[in-house]
Amino acid sequence: MHVGSCTEFDSGRSPAAGSATPGFRHDALLYDSPEQLAAVAGPFLLEGLAAGDGAVIAVSPEATPVLREAVGHHPLVLVLEQHALYRSRTPTAITTFRGLGEQAGPGRRVRVVGEVDFGTTVADRTEWQRYEAVINHAFAASPLWGLCVFDTHRLSDAVLTAARDTHPHLVTASGRAVNPDFVAPVTYLAGLPVPDEPLEHTPPALAADDVTDFIALRRRVRAHLATVGSPPDVVEDYLLALDEMTSNATRHGARPVGLRLWTAPGRLVAVISDAGPGPTDPFAGYGPAHGADLSAGGMGLWLARQLCDHVAIRHDQHGASVRLSTAWS
Template identity: 30%
Template sequence: MTTTHPGPFDHRMAVYGADDAFVAAAVPFLHEGLGAPGEAPPVAVAAPDKLALLRDALQDDAKGVVLVPHTEWYTGSAANAVARNAGYLAAHAAPGGRIHLLMEPVWNGRAGRSARESTEWIRYEALANLLFAPMATTALCAYDTRVAGEAIVAAARRAHPGTGAYEDPITLTAELDSAPLPQPPADAETLAPPTGDTLRSRASACGLPPKEAELFTEAVLAAAAALGPVSRTLMWGEGPACVCELRTARRVDDPLAGFVPPAGGELEPDQGLWFTRQVCAYVDVRDDAAGATVRLQYG
């Protein structure tokens, strides 16, 4: 089923393949934000060379726009991007979340270095329609076909209302989660039960430094507490790609699980899957008739 996104969140998409086309899309959008009564200053998050183009095109108006290199904004996972956006809106947007945000992903960095990373980015784009639905925020996601590629752009159209290809976020994320996870390796170690000591010891054996082993342990325990009784725990891999898989009789069901920012600003282990998603590079959830398999990868 295809639906429009609920709420006032205005989620747009600009596709371009040349610098002048980027400027032609970005400058009117930023001027729209500058002219919106009662709004916070618009923000442009983009590659440094694109920010230079905007400074030249905006001239004196550039002083009213917050310009941020995208490598400083997109520094980790899709869940980290949710946290960054939510934190900025809470701290800087006008009441109701009124602000214009121009967002260009880092396609030659984490967000575009593999098919898996690209899938996580499309998940973020789809869930943004639900996560930010109550906010009167206007976002323009900029896709440069010279670095993003046609397949990524086509997938991103499905996550943006008004493109003609938009699909309901729940449907789209369910499709992303329909692919089976690779089988654990033969040398995966079974931990029973997943205590702090056993997890910490195995994370260290994977090659994680002590502080990172402790952080990953806290992330696994937070997920286990949120998921309910865990019937099986497997660990494998070599740092930083240390992996822990939890098997539970409880289905997760909610595609927003772990993506909704908690009320408190500090990151704490008692925040459950939110904490886990903020710490781990990947959190893969696969529901089935008997429960769920949740696979956590640190790096």
């Protein structure tokens, strides 16, 4: 496949070496064909390599060979397996990309062509929509330039709308332009509904209304989980997440602290509630609250998001709650 340089990225060229560290750029390409993907994303990566930037491909198995050919199988282009990156939990992708940004040379960026796998459930899709908004904040100071690509023939209207809402710039064959549909991340996150969880409409397998003895509660939860056939590693991760969220509710919330646990074949759901205001930062839990200094605390939600498939925070007239969901096959 011959790819011409149909798109100019000159307006976003990396600063000269030795200049101030460049910040994050977050662009979206909504593509209709493999040829359009190659014609836009190929030059984006090649121009970056010519300027001394790093180059990364993290797209679907169908799109990967298209892009590898578009860059002439350049040996300096790093290819990441999409499912390992985007079918895991969002903190995995955030940590991976932060690490890549740390490898950028002085005054340079790492350019990433990424294609999020939005999963198969509403909860998956919502979490990755959150991710697209969150990284505008989480990577603000990182020397990363993300070109997120969206297949208009494969993805739903909801996902394509989210793409337009969460990317400050759009890229087409004509060039890179400010996106008039971009929504500020705080506003966008505030408008995202918490997906419904059907298990919550059934009687819980375990309930504690005013938790004071956390050791005893943990024993009750562990004893119950031992009866549902959960893999041991899933149980340990889930117990740790429950511990963190129950501890957070006790330290930062207000009594009564309550817990509800539901189990179903291949699925665990728990809600930890308290009468306090709960987390109000829409970016809470997408990075350690105090950076790399683990001794400073602020790790509870960050850990929970790594240990569970989905973490949902809700507020109502009674206080705040955190819902932890995990599934296995």
